[in-house]
Amino acid sequence: MSAVYDLIRYAQLRHRAFTEVVDRLDDGKFHFSAKDNLCADGFQARAGSAVLDGYRPPFDATPIQKMKEVGGQLVGKTTMDEFGFGTFSTNSAHGVPLNPFDLERSCGGSSGGAGAAACLIPGHIALGVSTGGSISGPASFCGVVGLTPTYGRVSRHGLIDYGNSLDKVGLLARSASLIAKHFRTIAGPDPKDPTSCAQPALPEKGKMPRSLAVPKEALQNLDPAVRSSFHDALARFKDIGVEVREVSMPSLRFALPAYYILATSEASTNLARYCGMRFGRREEELNQHFNDFFTGVRSESFGDEAKRRILLGTFCRMVGFRSRYYLKSLAVRQLLIEDYRTIFRDHDAVVTPTMPFVAPRFEDISRMKPLEMYGADVLTVPPNLTGMPHVSLPCAYVQGLPVGMQLVADHWKELDLLEAALAWEKAFEYRFPEVSP
Amino acid sequence: MKIGLEMHFQLPTRSKLFCSCPTTSAEPNHNICPVCLGYPGSRPSLNRKALEAGLSIARFLDCTIEERVWFSRKTYFYPDLPKNFQITQYESPLGTNGHFDLNGRRIGIWRVHLEEDPGRIKRVGRSGEEIAFVDYNRSGIPLVEIVTAPDLTSPEEARAFIDQLVIELRSLCGLEAQDEQTVRVDANISVGEERVEVKNVQGLRNLEKALKFEAIRQTKLLAAGKKVIRETRRFDEERKVTSSAREKETEEDYGYIGEPDLGEFRIGDMARNLDLKETPLARARRLVSSFGIGEATAKQLVLTSVTLTDLFEELCGHVPPEKAVSWTTGPISGNWAVLQDRARWSDIIQIVKDDAEGQITDNEAKRRILSLAGVQQEAAAEGGDDLAKLISDYVDAHPEVLADYRKNPKAANTVIGHVMKESKGRYSSKEVVEEVKKEMEKRV
Amino acid sequence: MDRETIARVAKVARLNLTEDEMERYAKDLDDILNSFSVLDEAPAGESYSFNPIPVVDVLREDEPAQDLDPQVLRNQMGAYEDYVRGPRLS
Numbered sequence: 001m002s003a004v005y006d007l008i009r010y011a012q013l014r015h016r017a018f019t020e021v022v023d024r025l026d027d028g029k030f031h032f033s034a035k036d037n038l039c040a041d042g043f044q045a046r047a048g049s050a051v052l053d054g055y056r057p058p059f060d061a062t063p064i065q066k067m068k069e070v071g072g073q074l075v076g077k078t079t080m081d082e083f084g085f086g087t088f089s090t091n092s093a094h095g096v097p098l099n100p101f102d103l104e105r106s107c108g109g110s111s112g113g114a115g116a117a118a119c120l121i122p123g124h125i126a127l128g129v130s131t132g133g134s135i136s137g138p139a140s141f142c143g144v145v146g147l148t149p150t151y152g153r154v155s156r157h158g159l160i161d162y163g164n165s166l167d168k169v170g171l172l173a174r175s176a177s178l179i180a181k182h183f184r185t186i187a188g189p190d191p192k193d194p195t196s197c198a199q200p201a202l203p204e205k206g207k208m209p210r211s212l213a214v215p216k217e218a219l220q221n222l223d224p225a226v227r228s229s230f231h232d233a234l235a236r237f238k239d240i241g242v243e244v245r246e247v248s249m250p251s252l253r254f255a256l257p258a259y260y261i262l263a264t265s266e267a268s269t270n271l272a273r274y275c276g277m278r279f280g281r282r283e284e285e286l287n288q289h290f291n292d293f294f295t296g297v298r299s300e301s302f303g304d305e306a307k308r309r310i311l312l313g314t315f316c317r318m319v320g321f322r323s324r325y326y327l328k329s330l331a332v333r334q335l336l337i338e339d340y341r342t343i344f345r346d347h348d349a350v351v352t353p354t355m356p357f358v359a360p361r362f363e364d365i366s367r368m369k370p371l372e373m374y375g376a377d378v379l380t381v382p383p384n385l386t387g388m389p390h391v392s393l394p395c396a397y398v399q400g401l402p403v404g405m406q407l408v409a410d411h412w413k414e415l416d417l418l419e420a421a422l423a424w425e426k427a428f429e430y431r432f433p434e435v436s437p
Numbered sequence: 438m439k440i441g442l443e444m445h446f447q448l449p450t451r452s453k454l455f456c457s458c459p460t461t462s463a464e465p466n467h468n469i470c471p472v473c474l475g476y477p478g479s480r481p482s483l484n485r486k487a488l489e490a491g492l493s494i495a496r497f498l499d500c501t502i503e504e505r506v507w508f509s510r511k512t513y514f515y516p517d518l519p520k521n522f523q524i525t526q527y528e529s530p531l532g533t534n535g536h537f538d539l540n541g542r543r544i545g546i547w548r549v550h551l552e553e554d555p556g557r558i559k560r561v562g563r564s565g566e567e568i569a570f571v572d573y574n575r576s577g578i579p580l581v582e583i584v585t586a587p588d589l590t591s592p593e594e595a596r597a598f599i600d601q602l603v604i605e606l607r608s609l610c611g612l613e614a615q616d617e618q619t620v621r622v623d624a625n626i627s628v629g630e631e632r633v634e635v636k637n638v639q640g641l642r643n644l645e646k647a648l649k650f651e652a653i654r655q656t657k658l659l660a661a662g663k664k665v666i667r668e669t670r671r672f673d674e675e676r677k678v679t680s681s682a683r684e685k686e687t688e689e690d691y692g693y694i695g696e697p698d699l700g701e702f703r704i705g706d707m708a709r710n711l712d713l714k715e716t717p718l719a720r721a722r723r724l725v726s727s728f729g730i731g732e733a734t735a736k737q738l739v740l741t742s743v744t745l746t747d748l749f750e751e752l753c754g755h756v757p758p759e760k761a762v763s764w765t766t767g768p769i770s771g772n773w774a775v776l777q778d779r780a781r782w783s784d785i786i787q788i789v790k791d792d793a794e795g796q797i798t799d800n801e802a803k804r805r806i807l808s809l810a811g812v813q814q815e816a817a818a819e820g821g822d823d824l825a826k827l828i829s830d831y832v833d834a835h836p837e838v839l840a841d842y843r844k845n846p847k848a849a850n851t852v853i854g855h856v857m858k859e860s861k862g863r864y865s866s867k868e869v870v871e872e873v874k875k876e877m878e879k880r881v
Numbered sequence: 882m883d884r885e886t887i888a889r890v891a892k893v894a895r896l897n898l899t900e901d902e903m904e905r906y907a908k909d910l911d912d913i914l915n916s917f918s919v920l921d922e923a924p925a926g927e928s929y930s931f932n933p934i935p936v937v938d939v940l941r942e943d944e945p946a947q948d949l950d951p952q953v954l955r956n957q958m959g960a961y962e963d964y965v966r967g968p969r970l971s
Contacts, residue, residue: 038478039477039478045477045478047477052477055477056957057471057476057477057478058471058949058953058954058957059471059478059948059949061478150934151932151933151934152932152934152936156480157478157479157480158478159478160477160478161477161480163697164480164696164697164698165695165697165931165932165933166933191482191941192480192482193480193482193698194480194481194482194483194698194699194700194936194939195697195698195700195932195934195936195939197936197939198700198934198935198936198937198939199934251923253919254919254920254922254923254925257916257917257919257920258920258923260913260917261917261920265692265694266694266697268512268692268894269510269512269520269522269692269694272512272514272520272521272522272895273475273477273519273520273521273522275514275521275895277516277571277958277965277967277968278474278475278476278519278958278965279474279476279477279957279958280477282958282959283968286568286569286966286967286968286969287566287568287968287969288968288969289968289969289970289971290514290515290516290569290967290968290969290970291514291895292968293967293968293969294514294521294895294968295895295896295897296897298894298895298896299896299897299898302896307896307898307902307906308906308909308910310894310896311887311890311891311894311896311906311910312910312913314692314890314893314894315886315890315910315914317692317693317694318690318692318890318893319690319692322692322693324920324921325917325920326694327929328920328921328923328925329920330695330929330930330931331923331925331926331927331928331929332920332923332925333929333933334925334926334928334929334930335923335924335925335926337933369909369912370909370912370913371909371912371913371916374913385933386933387932387933387934388933411933411934450943451943451944451945452941452943452944452945452946457941457944457945457946457947458945458947459945459947460945461945464963465962465963465964466951466954466955466958466960466963466964466965467951467963468947468951469951469954469955470947470948470949470951470954471949471954474954474958482939482940482941483939483940483941484940484941484943485940485941485942485943486942486943487943488940507931514895516967516968516970558967558970559964560970561964565971566969567969567970567971568966568967568968568969569966569967569968569969569970570961570962570964570965570966570967571964571965571966571967572963572964572965573965689893690893692893695931696931697931697932699936699939700931700932700935700936700937700938700939701930701931701935701936701937702937702938702940703937703938707938
């Protein structure tokens with residue numbers, strides 16, 4: 001077997017990056033993986049949930065199909081939080097992925113397996129999905145590059161929904177050049193996803209951002225090591241001729257609640273279909289009233305966090321609460337888009353750390369309350385809520401653990417971000433853990 | 438008495454509302470795909486034709502049409518609903534605040550919107566513990582929902598309303614012919630203060646029966662000094678009674694949210710640019726006011742044939758309207774199927790004109806028209822007995838028509854249609870109508 | 882969040898919760914919603930849209946087509962005599 005295949009198996013067995021992998025690699029093809037919420041013919045698609053055990057979609061998600069068309073082999077499905085519900089990939093029914101830099105720490109989430117695979121396998125391209133930060137987070141904790149395109153840039157046909165107005169398919173890999181190449185492959189309109197049909201064509205080339213904005217509100221409550229690493233990174237940007245200015249964006253504090261309300265409201269409707277009929281886990285004992293039947297399957301199959309988000313989302317759209325929570329959050333999203341636009345009039349991108357801390361230990365995670373966990377998304381949520389493209393890049397190492405920074409650009413300007421990422425890579429050397437399968 | 442209706446009609450598309458599955462009838466679960474089964478990873482895309490048909494209806498009903506609309510998810514759990522939410526329109530229907538003229542009375546239309554149909558359930562197993570056998574062929578079939586104000590005043594009027602609405606919509610956008618039987622209606626009815634909702638009645642006949650039952654029930658309650666309880670009732674088709682629908686175990690909270698997979702639709706221009714055909718009853722009203730002909734005659738004309746009505750209007754340019762009427766409802770109507778194919782309009786018009794100007798006799802004119810149709814006058818003259826026999830044979834063979842006729846004289850239309858078809862144009866529609874009415878009255 | 886509310890939400894969502902779960906989720910949701918009350922201060926207007934980018938008038942032409950053999954789907958759903966079996970309605 002090839003060295004690459006050994007690495008894939010290693011990533012699966014030792015780091016639980018994959019839920020399923022192929023038996024062998026095809027000659028002449030490049031290898032890529034897909035998060036387990038992307039449907040692929042020949043694989044189960046369980047999205048980290050027991051309720052989808054046995055679901056074998058008879059079709060390929062469009063991004064997977066496009067990767068195959070240019071010579072890619074789908075080598076495996078990567079582990080994730082159930083339906084994307086998590087920041088640490090600890091809410092998975094099919095194994096919790098372990099960080100490539102430290103087995104006792106989280107890969108981030110919800111595309112944790114994708115982060116680990118991208119880090120452990122050189123030349124590997126991992127398709128991830130972000131709703132509120134699920135590409136940036138794992139990229140940051142696993143020390144890889146993660147691109148989350150503009151909402152609607154990549155078709156969601158074949159993606160198992162979390163929040164349809166927030167979900168974005170993106171890429172994780174060791175380098176921006178690898179991502180730049182495959183971003184072109186998966187982008188573009190697809191009649192099977194109407195929201196992908198509103199995009200402008202990709203330009204030939206991006207424009208190197210010359211001016212970065214740092215919202216001061218984003219620098220509160222950071223781990224001190226992350227804060228100082230981030231300031232070093234800003235200094236390095238200045239060295240390569242990029243202007244950095246502090247700005248104020250007071251509306252940022254509304255992003256987290258608006259995001260969680262919209263995401264869970266949509267999720268609670270998306271998850272209504274999982275009821276023991278038709279697909280995934282099918283209940284055979286039919287001699288029950290349908291309400292009991294549905295309730296039984298759902299209560300047994302959904303994990304703790306899935307239930308919490310279903311409850312939260314159901315509440316936020318109920319009569320009497322809907323306008324205070326759901327409708328208000330829609331309006332707040334528009335407000336944030338306008339505020340980003342104001343900043344983009346004078347600056348090419350917004351930059352912040354990606355996560356407020358480095359990859360945490362599992363034992364620390366187990367002591368976190370749900371609200372604290374949601375708070376960890378505070379920096380990744382704003383661009384996700386507003387559909388702005390963003391990229392997370394490794395920018396420092398603290399006690400051997402990677403620190404990520406996140407650049408956000410205006411809608412459709414992914415290529416500008418990739419220019420910045422390519423320039424960054426010339427100025428800063430990435431490190432990857434030594435692996436000997 | 439106040440009655441308001443919520444009607445669901447299937448729109449005439451070839452593919453479903455949100456996926457490309459065919460809408461034709463098929464074996465169970467043959468017209469299905471991941472989208473209409475709600476498979477994880479599938480997503481909807483809107484059928485242009487369905488949107489256009491819905492907008493035609495909204496415009497025809499003179500609704501206010503917003504510039505921008507979107508779809509919503511109505512979440513509830515039921516085995517026939519694949520996603521356990523239905524994609525419908527909530528805050529932003531296609532049209533609001535329209536009206537329909539029913540025999541000169543204005544019936545308010547509250548809203549017109551699009552939604553997807555769920556699947557169909559067959560109950561299988563021992564009585565009381567039947568399980569569901571679900572066929573998802575209908576899942577995603579495009580429906581238009583039309584909601585009226587409580588402006589209807591009797592069960593008969595409610596039925597007439599749908600009857601006439603269907604005639605108009607059929608011509609407007611090609612609604613299926615069997616819609617009188619398949620239309621699904623929720624009706625609100627109040628005799629006194631409190632209203633009762635009768636849910637999910639299928640077909641016009643059932644609707645009228647359900648409403649009549651409900652009207653009597655409420656009247657009796659009130660007469661006895663009792664109160665009508667505000668509730669939802671269902672109609673039992675076999676026993677022909679309404680009964681209180683046991684409140685669902687869980688009172689659903691639909692928790693409407695916007696459907697983010699479809700985006701939004703700027704329908705203003707689309708609606709304005711639609712070319713709306715003149716519908717039959719609207720045309721009849723115009724004929725009455727433009728040419729001063731009788732209402733019944735105008736209706737008979739437009740419902741017989743669009744092209745015959747065209748000829749009528751053409752004739753009115755050459756001869757007085759009463760002449761045009763007597764010819765188009767008389768000898769021409771009786772042979773229209775053939776004339777339409779064979780004769781040049783100019784020839785027909787010339788004959789009628791010559792007759793009107795006294796250049797030829799009525800009989801000669803009639804002979805010429807018939808010869809245009811290739812009918813020998815002798816044969817036509819012999820037809821008398823034949824017509825009566827055709828009618829009585831049919832009524833003998835279809836006793837239910839007579840039963841219907843007792844309740845609603847419109848049932849005679851079935852007989853008229855049959856005889857017109859069978860006699861292949863040997864008799865004018867006027868002759869047939871008169872003869873059928875005579876026969877039916879004789880028997881009733 | 883009171884017991885009645887969380888019980889109602891769970892019922893609408895078709896989730897069966899034990900007393901312990903009920904208490905725990907009610908507490909979690911309380912914490913979460915309290916912290917989310919900051920939204921009340923947001924100066925957002927009434928205008929909203931359901932996507933972060935404009936998605937306007939994306940329509941499909943009315944042409945029937947089936948990419949997948951429905952037999953494959955019926956098999957997956959464990960159809961019996963072509964019907965998909967479900968639980969009792971009453």
